[in-house]
Every structure is written in C-alpha cells, then in structure tokens.
C-alpha cells in the first residue's frame with residue numbers, strides 16, 4: 001500500500017510493514033525532549049512510578065530555556081530539578097546556560113534531530129523538526145516520562161493534509177508569511193489531529209530557516225506534525241551536523257491524503273496576525289493604522305541568523321520610533337555569535353534596540369519584555385493568545401522579522417515597503 | 420463512570436494560556452495552579468465555581484501548549500470533567516494520560532447555559548440535561564485503548580501493568 005512520508009516514518013519505528021490513518025501504534029522514539037517547565041513534572045512522574053534508569057541517556061535532551069537564566073526563585077528550583085536529574089543519569093544532551101538556547105532552534109543546529117527520526121518533546125512546538133523530514137510532535141510531561149523510561153510511546157496515525165504552494169514569493173515574503181496565511185485560511189483547528197505536509201515549487205526554494213518557521217506553526221492550526229520532503233537543501237544543512245545515520249523519506253505518488261490544498265504564493269504579501277488568534281492573519285497593506293509599543297524579534301519561530309539578517313537589512317541606517325522598545329533575541333549562542341561577527345549587533349544597537357541573551361523570555365510572558373495593560377507588541381513568535389506576553393489586557397500581533405523591524409521604525413504596523 | 424454537576428460554558432478555542440497562564444508556570448504545585456484556573460478566560464471563575472462543576476467548551480478546547488499544568492489546574496480546582504465540541508490533540512492526550520475525564524459532544528454546547536445541571540454516564544455513552552426537555556445526548560465513543568488507559572489509572576500505571584505481564 002502507498003504511504004505518505006508521515007506514515008512511512010511511523011511504520012519504520014514499529015515492527016509493522018505499513019500503517020494507515022486511525023491505527024493506534026506503539027512506536028520507538030529516537031529523541032525525547034523536555035524543558036525547564038515540562039521536564040520537572042516528567043521527572044517527578046518518572047521517579048514516582050519507580051523509574052531507576054532512563055532507556056538511553058544519549059536520546060534524551062533537556063534544555064533550560066523558558067525561564068532560564070533563572071528569572072526567580074521558583075524557576076531556579078525547577079531548573080535545578082532538571083540539572084540534578086541530568087547529572088544523576090549522565091544525560092548527554094543537557095545544555096547549561098551559556099550553551100543553551102531556545103530548544104527548537106538548538107536541536108537542529110546541533111545535529112541532534114535528523115531526517116527520518118521520530119521525535120517527541122514535552123513542548124508543543126516540537127513539530128518544528130518536521131522541516132528536516134522527521135516525524136516530530138508535542139506531548140505532555142507524562143508522555144515524556146514514559147518515553148524516558150521505555151523508549152516507546154503510543155500514537156494514533158494521523159491523516160495527512162497536503163499543502164501545495166505554487167508560484168514565486170513576492171519581496172519580503174518569508175516562511176512566516178506563508179504559514180500565517182495558511183493558518184488564516186484553514187483556521188486554528190483546520191488541521192486538528194492531522195499531519196500537514198508542505199510541498200510545491202515555492203517550498204523547494206525555501207531555506208531551512210523558513211522551513212523550520214513553517215513546521216513550527218503546524219500546531220497553531222491544530223496539526224499533529226508539520227513535515228517537508230527532504231531535498232538538497234536539507235542535505236546541505238544536515239551533512240556537516242549529523243553525528244549518526246539519517247534517512248530521507250518521501251511520500252508515494254499515489255499516497256492517500258485527507259485533502260489537498262493549493263495556495264497561490266504570488267498573491268501573498270507580508271502578513272500580520274491580529275489578536276488573539278494566529279488565524280486572524282491579513283496582508284500588511286490591510287492592517288490599518290495600529291500604534292505599537294514594542295517589537296520582539298526572536299523565538300523558536302524566527303530567532304535564527306537568517307531572521308536577524310532580514311531584520312538588520314530593514315533596520316540598517318534607521319532608528320526605532322521615539323519611545324518604542326525594540327528587543328532582539330538571538331535564539332542560540334551560535335546565532336548570537338554569528339550575528340555579532342556579521343556586524344548585525346551594530347545595526348541593531350544603532351537602531352536603538354536592546355539585545356537579549358538566548359531565551360524564550362517574553363514569547364510566553366516569562367520575562368525580558370512583558371506587556372502592561374493596554375500595550376501592544378508585534379512579535380515574530382507563534383502565539384497571540386490573551387495574556388500570552390503579559391497582562392490579559394495587552395495585545396500581540398504576529399509577523400515575520402521584516403514586518404517586526406519595519407513596525408519598530410514606523411511605531412505602528414508597517415512592512416518594509418511602507419517605510 | 421457516572422457523575423453530575425453544574426456547568427460553566429466557554430466558547431471556541433479556549434487555549435492553555437487561558438486555562439493556566441504561562442506566567443504562573445514557575446511552579447507545578449496543583450493548588451497554586453488551581454488558584455489561577457481559567458483566569459484569562461474569566462477572572463472571577465474560581466470565585467464562582469464549586470468543586471464538582473463541569474466545564475463546557477466549544478471547538479478546539481485546550482489548544483496551544485503541551486503543558487500538563489492545564490489538566491492539572493482543572494483537576495485541582497475540583498472540576499469533575501470537561502465536555503467540548505472538540506479538543507486540541509495534546510490536551511486530549513494529556514487528559515487521558517492523567518485521568519481527567521473528558522468527552523466530545525457536538526450538541527451539548529448549544530443546549531445549555533451557565534448554571535444548568537447535567538449528568539454524564541460515561542459507560543452508557545450519554546449525557547442528560549437535568550430538567551431539560553431533550554432526549555439524552557450521545558457522547559463520542561472513547562477508543563478501547565483509551566478506555567484501557569483510564570481503567571489502568573493513567574499511562575504510567577498502564578506501562579507498569581504491561582511490564583508485569
């Protein structure tokens with residue numbers, strides 16, 4: 001029987017020759033991930049159920065990134081639980097502050113997740129790794145505990161929705177704009193329980209950074225995973241990073257899909273998603289006159305070097321509007337160093353920005369840029385729910401780095417072409 | 420399993436930040452989390468609700484993050500269960516893994532308002548609206564594997580049993 005890439009990867013991690021949508025399977029896990037918010041619960045569950053040893057110390061990844069470097073005493077306690085556990089079990093991939101960055105930018109960068117892998121993470125944006133042609137999905141802490149103990153987890157094989165992107169992108173249109181437009185079209189539950197497979201000639205032209213951004217937001221449409229068919233772009237990215245074998249899978253030409261959705265990329269302009277749902281997306285030319293107080297450029301969605309380069313190209317020779325807060329958050333130490341070497345920090349500092357250490361920070365309302373009642377932030381992050389970045393009476397507008405940078409200059413929602 | 424209670428009704432896409440805002444996630448103490456349950460959806464919720472009440476949601480209840488703090492907060496607040504038109508998948512998974520009873524019903528939402536009383540008969544697969552004129556409503560059947568998870572008392576107990584076999 002023909003299978004989609006998602007079905008193939010899942011079946012290769014069981015003893016079954018083939019799987020089909022709706023089947024409940026037990027599958028082997030290549031990588032299991034936790035962070036400073038979800039791992040402490042998983043560790044507690046692991047211990048309470050008598051867990052003595054992890055199934056494989058090289059396949060568990062623990063990253064303190066959400067409230068780290070510790071923002072307060074409670075966060076310090078949570079990070080300590082994770083650090084102690086990592087020491088006790090000699091976890092290979094534990095990243096201390098200084099090495100740690102936003103998990104979903106860090107793992108691909110380090111070559112820890114690879115094409116063909118089955119990855120689970122106690123974080124909903126684990127779906128990011130689908131950009132590599134892996135099956136990656138978010139789970140809860142109890143699931144993480146089970147995976148750490150047994151190396152296996154139960155899954156329901158999802159149906160796949162195929163998204164085909166036709167045509168050429170307009171100037172300043174990035175992966176972020178494609179995915180915001182897509183979510184705007186199908187809604188925040190438009191892909192509920194399903195795999196989202198991103199294909200088409202416009203997709204083949206995307207950098208890995210843009211692909212990570214798109215796969216990252218599959219969960220914002222309710223998707224179980226987002227996935228790309230690996231190609232030469234993938235190969236160039238993983239070749240020098242991989243420390244173990246990896247495998248490229250693709251969908252069979254006659255594989256069965258839940259639905260096929262065609263998207264004409266030429267019609268898409270830079271997008272902005274209005275509060276309080278990622279699906280409230282519209283073109284920047286239709287944004288109207290919205291005054292903004294702050295711009296956040298970073299996160300697992302858009303904190304990579306390519307994103308910072310785009311922001312810098314907009315900000316070069318310009319300055320943020322009077323009274324505007326521009327906060328740049330390189331997602332990992334490597335991105336931080338690279339941006340510094342390329343002179344992007346000078347561009348940012350000249351524009352009046354502050355540059356944060358790598359952290360999730362304000363993305364989930366943690367710290368480093370929290371909003372007061374009535375304040376508005378444009379952000380390259382992935383969620384604009386009520387209270388996501390601070391006070392329940394504040395607002396978040398989601399956009400790509402080009403719009404986030406241009407908005408900082410204008411002091412109101414704007415794209416580079418409106419400056 | 421059969422239980423009844425007073426309902427509190429919420430709309431579509433109640434996300435995990437509304438159920439328990441991320442700003443409180445520097446702890447996972449159930450009581451500390453429960454104090455802020457549903458805070459960003461209805462700031463007065465914890466003042467109004469009583470233990471044993473039931474949450475009613477629209478489409479995509481529990482969308483957003485993977486945080487188990489969401490079902491933990493709901494359970495610790497004393498909510499007996501959640502009925503929604505549909506659930507986001509990680510929330511659905513977490514609830515079964517942790518033993519929070521949740522049910523899918525497309526009809527119930529349109530038939531009840533805050534304060535109504537309902538009775539859920541999970542075994543019989545029906546919901547009754549107390550004093551309501553309508554016939555009992557059918558709940559989406561729970562897949563046998565998930566029933567097994569609940570019967571075993573959650574995922575970790577299920578694994579422990581499997582190992583002992």
Ligand code: SF4
Pocket residue numbers: 066102103104123125299300301359360363364381382
């Ligand atoms: S950057 Fe934001 S969305 Fe990404 S892992 Fe951190 S908190 Fe979650």
